[in-house]
Amino acid sequence: DVKVTQSSRYLxxxxxxxxxLECVQDMDHENMFxxxxxxxxxxxxxxxxxxxxxxxKGDIPEGYSVSREKKERFSLILESASTNQTSMYxxxxxxxxxxxxxxxxxxxTRLTVT
Amino acid sequence: xxxxxxxxxxxxxxxGKTATLTCNYTNYSPAYLQxxxxxxxxxxxxxLLIRxxxxxxxxxxxxxxxxxxxxxxLFHITASQPADSATYLCALDVDNxxxxxxxxxxTRLSVLx
Numbered sequence: 729d730v731k732v733t734q735s736s737r738y739l740x741x742x743x744x745x746x747x748x749l750e751c752v753q754d755m756d757h758e759n760m761f762x763x764x765x766x767x768x769x770x771x772x773x774x775x776x777x778x779x780x781x782x783x784x785k786g787d788i789p790e791g792y793s794v795s796r797e798k799k800e801r802f803s804l805i806l807e808s809a810s811t812n813q814t815s816m817y818x819x820x821x822x823x824x825x826x827x828x829x830x831x832x833x834x835x836x837t838r839l840t841v842t
Numbered sequence: 843x844x845x846x847x848x849x850x851x852x853x854x855x856x857x858g859k860t861a862t863l864t865c866n867y868t869n870y871s872p873a874y875l876q877x878x879x880x881x882x883x884x885x886x887x888x889x890l891l892i893r894x895x896x897x898x899x900x901x902x903x904x905x906x907x908x909x910x911x912x913x914x915x916l917f918h919i920t921a922s923q924p925a926d927s928a929t930y931l932c933a934l935d936v937d938n939x940x941x942x943x944x945x946x947x948x949t950r951l952s953v954l955x
Contacts, residue, residue: 732885759941768851770947771931778941787944818885822941829874829940831856833885 731755732834738742740840747806749837751819759822760802761831762794764785771818777802778824809841812821844869846946848932854952855922863917863949866933872934875915876906876943880929886945889930890917922953 735750760777763786775784775823779831783794791813795803802821806813816838820831847863850922865875873894878886892899892908894917899906905918920927929950 750954763945765858768947771945773942773944776918801943824941825896828876828888829892829935829941829943830876830888830891831943833887836883 732819732821732832734817734834734837736767736837738838738840740842741806741809742842744811745809745841747809747839747841749804749806749817749819750841751802751804751821751834752800753802753821753832754800754801755821755823755832757821757823757832759824760796761820762792762802762804763818764788765822765836766815774804776790777837796830809839811841813839814841815839843932844944845869846932846934846944848930848946848949850949851947852937852950852952854954857953857955858924859922861919861922861926861951861953863930865915865917867913867947869932870913870934870936870944871910871938872936873938874908874935874940874943876933877882877904877906877915877917877936878931878945880931881949886931889936924955925951927952 762774763771777796793805819834822831845868877889880886907916929948931948941950
């Protein structure tokens with residue numbers, strides 16, 4: 729079974745702190761994604777990566793950066809956390825070679841910035 | 843501007859009936875459309891993919907249609923059960939290669955016993 733794990737289920741940080749969210753997948757997938765999910769706004773793509781050391785901006789990259797040094801690991805970094813970054817963060821992975829191109833999601837990290 | 847809409851934020855139906863959820867989109871031309879299920883506090887789980895040249899796809903009690911002229915997909919759950927209660931998300935591929943999808947806001951379905 730594909731497994732996508734995220735480092736924390738719940739996280740509370742203070743405004744201005746640097747925050748690291750880690751995501752690991754065990755299926756050798758090339759593609760990895762970071763989303764945030766907010767009530768009424770749905771899932772919004774922050775960054776994605778098609779390969780090691782590659783990254784592409786999604787729809788809402790401002791205030792975030794990412795790192796992909798190894799194929800199985802994709803990190804989301806909040807350089808200076810702000811209260812409007814309080815959200816549910818979801819990581820996903822997929823393989824470009826396999827229809828139906830399903831994305832496998834992790835359990836999510838609920839981040840609260842106070 | 844580009845937009846994805848899903849019929850209502852919440853839908854209540856009686857057990858045993860067919861649930862029909864709608865996904866409408868504007869200014870996209872997806873080659874693929876997916877449906878996911880999301881339970882509270884968990885990540886979405888993939889259910890079905892339908893291609894632009896497919897009119898209909900079935901999987902057990904699920905049926906998906908895709909009308910590229912109307913720019914609409916319908917998602918049906920027949921003989922619905924309380925265990926089907928969840929939020930259902932549609933997702934459109936934005937690069938025509940199936941690599942990058944944009945998600946709709948979701949419809950929260952409640953099946954009442």
